[in-house]
Amino acid sequence: xxxxxxxxxxxxxxxxxxxxxxxxxxxxxxxxxxxxxxxxxxxxxxxxxxxxxxxxxxxxxxxxxxxxxxxxxxxxxxxxxxxxxxxxxxxxxxxxxxxxxxxxxxxxxxxxxxxxxxxxxxxxxxxxxxxxxxxxxxxxxxxxxxxxxxxxxxxxxxxxxxxxxxxxxxxxxxxxxxxxxxxx
Amino acid sequence: xxxxxxxxxxxxxxxxxxxxxxxxxxxxxxxxxxxxxxxxxxxxxxxxxxxxxxxxxxxxxxxxxxxxxxxxxxxxxxxxxxxxxxxxxxxxxxxxxxxxxxxxxxxxxxxxxxxxxxxxxxxxxxxxxxxxxxxxxxxxxxxxxxxxxxxxxxxxxxxxxxxxxxxxxxxxxxxxxxxxxxxxxxxxxxxxxxxxxxxxxxxxxxxxxxxxxxxxxxxxxxxxxxxxxxxxxxxxxxxxxxxxxxxxxxxxxxxxxxxxxxxxxxxxxxxxxxxxxxxxxxxxxxxxxxxxxxxxxxxxxxxxxxxxxxxxxxxxxxxxxxxxxxxxxxxxxxxxxxxxxxxxxxxxxxxxxxxxxxxxxxxxxxxxxxxxxxxxxxxxxxxxxxxxxxxxxxxxxxxxxxxxxxxxxxxxxxxxxxxxxxxx
Numbered sequence: 001x002x003x004x005x006x007x008x009x010x011x012x013x014x015x016x017x018x019x020x021x022x023x024x025x026x027x028x029x030x031x032x033x034x035x036x037x038x039x040x041x042x043x044x045x046x047x048x049x050x051x052x053x054x055x056x057x058x059x060x061x062x063x064x065x066x067x068x069x070x071x072x073x074x075x076x077x078x079x080x081x082x083x084x085x086x087x088x089x090x091x092x093x094x095x096x097x098x099x100x101x102x103x104x105x106x107x108x109x110x111x112x113x114x115x116x117x118x119x120x121x122x123x124x125x126x127x128x129x130x131x132x133x134x135x136x137x138x139x140x141x142x143x144x145x146x147x148x149x150x151x152x153x154x155x156x157x158x159x160x161x162x163x164x165x166x167x168x169x170x171x172x173x174x175x176x177x178x179x180x181x182x183x184x
Numbered sequence: 185x186x187x188x189x190x191x192x193x194x195x196x197x198x199x200x201x202x203x204x205x206x207x208x209x210x211x212x213x214x215x216x217x218x219x220x221x222x223x224x225x226x227x228x229x230x231x232x233x234x235x236x237x238x239x240x241x242x243x244x245x246x247x248x249x250x251x252x253x254x255x256x257x258x259x260x261x262x263x264x265x266x267x268x269x270x271x272x273x274x275x276x277x278x279x280x281x282x283x284x285x286x287x288x289x290x291x292x293x294x295x296x297x298x299x300x301x302x303x304x305x306x307x308x309x310x311x312x313x314x315x316x317x318x319x320x321x322x323x324x325x326x327x328x329x330x331x332x333x334x335x336x337x338x339x340x341x342x343x344x345x346x347x348x349x350x351x352x353x354x355x356x357x358x359x360x361x362x363x364x365x366x367x368x369x370x371x372x373x374x375x376x377x378x379x380x381x382x383x384x385x386x387x388x389x390x391x392x393x394x395x396x397x398x399x400x401x402x403x404x405x406x407x408x409x410x411x412x413x414x415x416x417x418x419x420x421x422x423x424x425x426x427x428x429x430x431x432x433x434x435x436x437x438x439x440x441x442x443x444x445x446x447x448x449x450x451x452x453x454x455x456x457x458x459x460x461x462x463x464x465x466x467x468x469x470x471x472x473x474x475x476x477x478x479x480x481x482x483x484x485x486x487x488x489x490x491x492x493x494x495x496x497x498x499x500x501x502x503x504x505x506x507x508x509x510x511x512x513x514x515x516x517x518x519x520x521x522x523x524x525x526x527x528x529x530x531x532x533x534x535x536x537x538x539x540x541x542x543x544x545x546x547x548x549x550x551x552x553x554x555x556x557x558x559x560x561x562x563x564x565x566x567x568x569x570x571x572x573x574x575x576x577x578x579x580x581x582x583x584x585x586x587x588x589x590x591x592x593x594x595x596x597x598x599x600x601x602x603x604x605x606x607x608x
Contacts, residue, residue, distance in 0.1 A: 020209070020380070023209055023380060024209055027207055027209060027382045032382070033209075033381070033382060034379060034381055035209070035380040035381075036375060036378060036379040036380075037378055039234070039235055039374070039378045059381075059461070060461045060462065060463075060464035060465035061461050061462040061464070061465035061466075061539070061540045062375050062379060062458060062461060062462075062537070063462065063537045063539050063540075064539065064540070065539045065540060065541040065542075
């Protein structure tokens with residue numbers, strides 16, 4: 001098993017953080033993982049993305065030809081990564097910002113989620129990427145929800161202990177949305 | 185070996201997976217820095233540049249904590265010459281930068297090679313030429329392996345392909361530097377610097393030896409001089425001959441490489457660092473399509489594992505070199521192969537990385553070309569030996585998957601690396 005996902009959107013949407021949560025969860029599940037940011041002169045408001053590869057064997061290439069899943073938190077990300085999702089793969093689109101455009105692909109599972117609303121419901125409307133992570137984990141099951149929750153607790157405990165509960169609430173809301181789908 | 189220091193990393197108990205291994209998610213630049221600290225690095229000199237900045241930042245925090253020297257110099261020139269001064273006292277010294285900064289250090293490196301000053305220099309390579317860009321690259325291969333600065337000299341160059349291996353090789357780098365009194369380079373591309381991978385917190389602090397050359401104060405003993413200048417040609421030539429003997433010794437003793445899936449390989453991919461990881465994924469895909477491919481991965485770029493690769497080439501149908509450059513290492517590959525088999529190349533520049541499918545495409549093209557040539561030769565042979573059936577099949581055993589990578593070092597292991605080729 002080797003699976004790849006790209007998290008992409010505006011700087012400040014928590015994409016690199018969310019990728020690291022997935023990476024730490026994979027370690028807890030005994031998997032191999034590779035996390036690589038699109039490093040560069042990127043800042044709040046600019047574009048930001050990271051790729052996470054999880055596998056049950058040592059990981060070879062850090063670049064992939066197609067992603068098994070993509071999380072597009074804004075329109076430029078949808079345009080850039082929508083075509084890069086492998087047939088049969090999952091594309092999660094933040095419908096709070098991308099209101100009408102779609103990938104126009106029938107061969108992938110495109111899940112449109114109102115991430116801002118769902119994040120608000122979970123406890124903090126800024127944690128939009130954690131919604132997407134919840135949906136990703138619920139749909140694809142690459143890592144266990146327990147490991148993601150433990151990873152969220154750890155990282156937040158170190159940096160922002162006051163948002164642990166919101167992180168967990170938003171993750172749960174994302175899981176639920178991933179399982180049943182939500183009308184965007 | 186000294187007691188391990190407390191690391192700058194706080195592994196959490198929950199990072200342990202099923203009690204088997206304790207692994208921590210670490211960024212390449214930070215893992216390299218911590219490995220240098222644990223290997224006993226006494227002093228660090230540097231100047232910030234992307235994509236190696238986190239290495240300097242880690243040292244800025246950790247070295248003062250431990251009462252060791254950290255200096256952010258006024259420039260790369262300042263950093264390398266401060267390193268020369270510190271290393272002349274016998275201190276374990278680390279310098280790091282990225283490609284344009286490394287160019288600025290060429291003069292200092294030449295002085296250190298000329299005066300026999302041990303030091304480790306990490307290059308987190310980015311795309312050039314000039315200021316270029318900040319994307320990952322391997323286009324400093326020539327610079328690293330062919331001498332870097334002026335004069336007849338080389339430095340050992342270590343090229344890890346994972347963050348874990350980079351940590352191991354930091355201790356090796358200090359060891360080589362002190363054993364041979366030479367600067368040593370460790371080269372990674374921007375991806376390995378910026379990426380995070382789980383690593384085990386295993387460190388090595390090489391044993392320290394008393395240096396009979398270090399400038400430690402001449403009270404009670406004759407003064408020592410460390411210099412690269414010698415204006416008498418006859419004496420300077422002698423110094424050069426001694427240097428070349430040292431390089432010959434390093435070539436004999438310190439060549440390192442790794443092989444994977446070589447047992448039945450007909451096509452050999454040669455790549456190092458990140459390119460080797462892309463090649464590994466390409467090999468899996470190629471095997472699924474019936475091309476028996478294997479990986480030959482130089483770990484020391486200088487000394488280059490030429491003899492070992494030459495042995496591999498005797499039994500390979502063809503070799504494909506993959507690099508994040510216009511084709512630099514491929515020149516050393518061709519020198520080693522000496523026409524024994526065709527050598528192809530695939531690379532990307534400017535901060536781009538070849539994908540596995542791209543490499544498979546290049547391999548298929550090479551495979552097609554070789555098959556056509558072999559077919560033509562077979563037909564010519566049949567004509568010559570008309571009436572005699574040619575039953576030789578190029579296809580042997582089924583593809584084998586998943587043997588672990590084998591790493592090798594110098595002569596003693598050379599036989600093992602090509603043993604498989606000899607059976608065909």
